[in-house]
Amino acid sequence: MAADWLGSLVSINCGPTLGVYQGEVSSVDQSCQTISLRQPFHNGVKCPVPEVTFSAIDIKELKILDIRNGSTQNSFLVSTNASSTPVAVPKGDQRTVDAVNSLQYFSKSYGERHLDVPKGFRRRHNSWSSSSRAANQVTPKKNGVKNSTQMKQRDDECFGDGMDDGLDTDFDFEGNLALFDKAAVFSEIDTSERRNGARSRGTPQEQTPSRYRHDENILEGKPVVYRQITVPQAGFREYCTDSGLVVPCISYDLHKRLLLAAERHGLTLERRLEMTGVCASQMALTLLGGPNRFTPKNLHQRPTVALLCGPHVQGAQGISCGRHLANHEVEVILFLPNFVKMVDSVTSELTLFNKTGGKQVSNIKDLPDTPVDLIINCLDCHENTFLMDQPWYRAAADWANQNRAPVLSIDPPVSGRGPAVEAKWSLSLCLPLPLAEGAGRVYLCDIGIPRQVFQEVGIKYHSPFGCKFVIPLHSA
Structure with missing residues (x-):
């Protein structure tokens, strides 16, 4: 069955x-x-x-x-x-x-x-x-x-x-490509573009392809003017930004005139100190590790910063930077001599700094014997160059050079004798000064001076900062 x-x-x-x-x-x-x-x-x-x-x-x-x-x-x-x-x-x-x-x-x-x-x-x-x-x-x-x-x-x-057995036959690529007349097609394209007033692309042999970065606009626009800042006194050193904009140096006299004009228009010293402290602290936080270092899980490894300041405006800028660093859980040790006369700005900034819990010392022996994470140098002054001959200054400079920690100088002056502390980075304000070779890599800080203030002192100015407040400068 x-x-x-x-x-x-x-x-x-x-x-x-x-x-x-x-x-x-x-x-x-x-x-x-x-x-x-x-x-x-x-x-x-x-x-x-x-x-x-x-x-x-x-x-x-x-x-x-x-x-x-x-x-x-x-x-x-x-x-x-x-x-x-x-x-x-x-x-x-x-x-x-x-x-x-x-x-x-x-x-x-x-x-x-x-x-x-x-x-x-x-x-x-x-x-x-x-x-x-x-x-x-x-x-x-x-x-x-x-x-x-x-x-x-x-x-x-x-x-x-x-399945169709006819698909087993190989495709004749060479024979099919021979049917395409490339020269005739490109000639027709060129003729059509010339008739319509468009730019000719040319044949593949004549055309050099352009290379664009991932963040570069490929659409054609107005030609870029890279020299957007001109100063009345030419001949100083020039820098350029990452995007190629030229940033010229200015003399200290022109720099001082620019700050006086900004103060007349309401940009007072206190506002400039705050702006400089914020920008300098942002740069210092980046140098200390940025988001990879400052996390809630890494609070047991707080970085240590030694802040060397003098009794002048540059020292007040450093104290403002140290206050912001201490607010971001950085262990700041401030060195400031207490036996010299200080300007009023240093006194007011020091009062605010003491509210953060940061450590203040007046003797070099109280500074750490082991290397710290970063040294911020604000010992130098634009006006008084005789400070470099004082014992406390030489002792602080010797400690910084022997500590083997990287040094960031804030607003270093133009000195013919060269800097006493070898810096790895230097932060200039507004426009750079012609610094010596020992200043290291130069960065530029925006302290908020309007364009019309630049024009008042004879500087044609367009901001080179873009979306940032601190940008690196390269030798032109």
Whole structure:
């Protein structure tokens, strides 16, 4: 009876572990309780083996999808439940009834679990066995013609059996490219652009491609004027910014006239001190590590800054910077001699600094013996150059040079003798002064002087700062 439905299409449900198989029935062995499917599909995917054999104990549910005589029966169902075996069969088809009865008998019988698969098939469950193999199944070799045949079978499984063999022909790139007349196409483009008044792009051989940075605008606009700042006294050293803008140096006399004009317009010394302190502290925080150093998880490693100040305006600028650093959890040690006369700005800034909890010393011996993270030098004065000969000044300069910590000088003066403390960075205000070589790398600080104030002292000025308040300067 089982031979009557050989070639029929069936669906076998083997439970959640083995899954569902569909295929054409190739053989049924009632004595061994096995059934074999030809060209099987596993969970909707074609199996890599041509035939699969199941044991009756593995089958949970069996559906007949198509009988060999051509009649489609999508509703045939044989259940392996012991309680009931419902079967839906059309009337008048005795061959179909016999086939279903055979399947019903087969699915209720329980024998030894057995599935015949080739050696290369991956195991999915302990009931899978590779002890036997069908006679027409061989293990594919890794190389040779059989391997190529296996690869083609995999291609057919991925892209379908109905692939067009004509696609195997190689595409003739050279012949297709010869049909394209590049010279005629570019000539037509040039003629069209000249007629419309547009700029000619030229042929690939004549055109030199432009290179743009990731932050550069590729749209053409007005030509950039890089010399946007001109000073009445030429001949001093010139710098340039990262974007190429030229920043000339000015003399100290012109610098002093600029500050006096700003003060007349309301930019008082106190406002300039605050602006200088904020910008200098921002630069110092960046030099100390920036966001990588100042995090809530890193409070146990507070950086230490030694602040060397004199009793003058430059010293007041340094004290303002130290106040802002102390507010940002930096351990600041301020050196300021207490036996010399101080200007009023230093006294007021010192009062605010003492509110932050920073440490103040007046003796060089009270400064740290070990290297600190940063030294800020504000010992020098623009007006009084004789301070460099005083003992406290020389002692502070010697300590800074021997501490081996990097030095940041704020508003260093123009000195013919050269700086007493070798600086790695120098921060200039408004416009740079012609500093000596020992000043290190020069940075420029914006203290908020309006453009009309520059024009009042004869300086044609356009801000080179962009979106920043502190920018680096490079030798032009």
